[in-house]
Amino acid sequence: MKISVIGCGYLGAVHAASMAELGHDVIGIDVDPARIESLQQGIAPFHEPGFDALLQKNAPRLTFTTDMSAAGGATVHFVAVGTPQSADGSADMTYVNSAIEGLTPYLSEGDLVVGKSTVPVGTAERLSAKVTPTRALLMWNPEFLREGFAVEDTLSPDRLVYGVQEGKDGDTATAILDEVYAGILAKDTPRLVMNFATAELVKVAANSFLATKISFINAMAEIADVTGANVTQLADAIGYDTRIGRRFLNAGIGFGGGCLPKDIRGFVARAEELGVGEALSFLKDVDDINLRRRSRVVDVLAEELGDLSGKTIAVWGISFKPDSDDIRDSPALDIAESLARAGATVVSADPEGWKPAQDRIERAGLSASLTTTTDHRAAVTGADALVVATEWKVFQDEDPTTIGALMPGKLVVDGRNCLDSSSWKDAGFRYRGMGRA
Numbered sequence: 001m002k003i004s005v006i007g008c009g010y011l012g013a014v015h016a017a018s019m020a021e022l023g024h025d026v027i028g029i030d031v032d033p034a035r036i037e038s039l040q041q042g043i044a045p046f047h048e049p050g051f052d053a054l055l056q057k058n059a060p061r062l063t064f065t066t067d068m069s070a071a072g073g074a075t076v077h078f079v080a081v082g083t084p085q086s087a088d089g090s091a092d093m094t095y096v097n098s099a100i101e102g103l104t105p106y107l108s109e110g111d112l113v114v115g116k117s118t119v120p121v122g123t124a125e126r127l128s129a130k131v132t133p134t135r136a137l138l139m140w141n142p143e144f145l146r147e148g149f150a151v152e153d154t155l156s157p158d159r160l161v162y163g164v165q166e167g168k169d170g171d172t173a174t175a176i177l178d179e180v181y182a183g184i185l186a187k188d189t190p191r192l193v194m195n196f197a198t199a200e201l202v203k204v205a206a207n208s209f210l211a212t213k214i215s216f217i218n219a220m221a222e223i224a225d226v227t228g229a230n231v232t233q234l235a236d237a238i239g240y241d242t243r244i245g246r247r248f249l250n251a252g253i254g255f256g257g258g259c260l261p262k263d264i265r266g267f268v269a270r271a272e273e274l275g276v277g278e279a280l281s282f283l284k285d286v287d288d289i290n291l292r293r294r295s296r297v298v299d300v301l302a303e304e305l306g307d308l309s310g311k312t313i314a315v316w317g318i319s320f321k322p323d324s325d326d327i328r329d330s331p332a333l334d335i336a337e338s339l340a341r342a343g344a345t346v347v348s349a350d351p352e353g354w355k356p357a358q359d360r361i362e363r364a365g366l367s368a369s370l371t372t373t374t375d376h377r378a379a380v381t382g383a384d385a386l387v388v389a390t391e392w393k394v395f396q397d398e399d400p401t402t403i404g405a406l407m408p409g410k411l412v413v414d415g416r417n418c419l420d421s422s423s424w425k426d427a428g429f430r431y432r433g434m435g436r437a
């Protein structure tokens with residue numbers, strides 16, 4: 001089948017290559033010429049394990065362009081543009097609106113437009129008024145991929161969610177999307193068909209639940225810190241209850257990235273618009289707990305070191321999570337910036353995140369006090385303290401004795417509770433975890 005994918009960011013680029021992997025002829029369209037150039041050359045414009053190989057393997061069935069007219073002639077058009085956070089917390093729909101606007105002149109009768117972007121509930125209904133006059137069909141098909149596992153999550157998802165317009169050719173649309181995803185459905189992947197509103201809500205509800213789980217355990221970490229309890233053991237113990245589950249119960253400096261933080265804020269804003277803001281007021285607490293985690297690290301360092309000005313602090317981690325170069329709303333980078341603002345000299349190390357961080361650090365006017373490197377050992381050399389802010393494996397595998405020999409200050413703040421605390425203590429470090437000693 002001939003498929004177009006509008007928007008070649010994280011979601012769209014991986015989706016385009018994955019659709020080619022399923023055997024379709026795919027055209028990826030984006031307004032950013034540099035991104036298109038890179039994808040066309042088979043080079044991933046972001047760090048994602050396995051993505052370069054997927055691009056290169058499927059190059060014969062995969063074309064990238066900035067020209068929207070190239071969507072003409074495709075039968076299925078995925079809309080995968082970003083919905084960033086607006087100043088008031090709501091989702092900014094500029095890119096979705098302009099993608100639909102730009103696409104409609106090239107739609108033909110019987111085409112299927114499939115929305116994948118994370119949108120406020122009610123969006124698909126609103127957009128159908130623009131798509132229907134072309135006699136094309138519209139569906140909403142949210143994506144649940146995690147960065148770092150994007151290829152795997154796209155080709156082997158837990159489930160497929162199809163949002164169809166009530167009373168409007170839902171069966172025809174479902175049959176077309178089934179054909180697109182035949183290779184995925186053949187693996188017995190659950191496929192749930194529902195109305196537009198439910199499908200839109202599934203996505204934000206899932207991310208809100210995950211965010212709530214993380215903030216719940218971080219709230220327990222706050223209690224653990226004042227009672228001497230150990231939040232990791234607590235998470236292990238409650239996690240054995242399969243109704244609770246152990247995943248997403250890792251306490252630390254909290255969640256970041258381009259999805260969880262903005263999605264809970266956008267959901268709250270939409271609920272308020274709909275007059276049911278109270279239903280989601282708890283998500284404001286989830287957000288507050290999460291942001292408190294970042295200041296907690298600065299507080300722990302101040303407790304241990306006193307005035308931070310003039311201190312040299314190494315931060316391991318810049319990306320919002322390991323195996324990613326994404327620094328959007330990254331707790332690690334936020335903490336490094338706060339420490340620099342508090343007068344410390346900060347060296348942040350990250351295998352991938354150092355590169356995109358350059359621009360942001362410069363714009364924040366912090367280049368003099370916050371530098372970045374790929375070399376985590378160089379970062380600790382001469383440091384008074386080490387903060388572990390992103391749990392890259394290379395940091396977890398590090399030998400504390402080797403690190404101790406490089407650092408005059410023997411203090412480690414384990415912002416992700418990812419180190420073996422006893423081996424760091426044995427190497428002479430004072431160890432401070434998040435909700436565990």
Ligand code: UGA
Nearest residue numbers: 143144145146147214248249250254255256257259320321
């Ligand atoms: C998230 C969801 O997990 C995906 O299902 C969803 O498709 C995606 O958003 C999206 O909306 O596109 P992602 O942003 O890649 O995926 O990252 P996560 O793996 O969810 O991690 C989010 C943050 O939570 C990270 O900063 C991570 O360090 C933090 N986290 C995660 C914790 O602090 N504790 C945990 O136990 C788990």
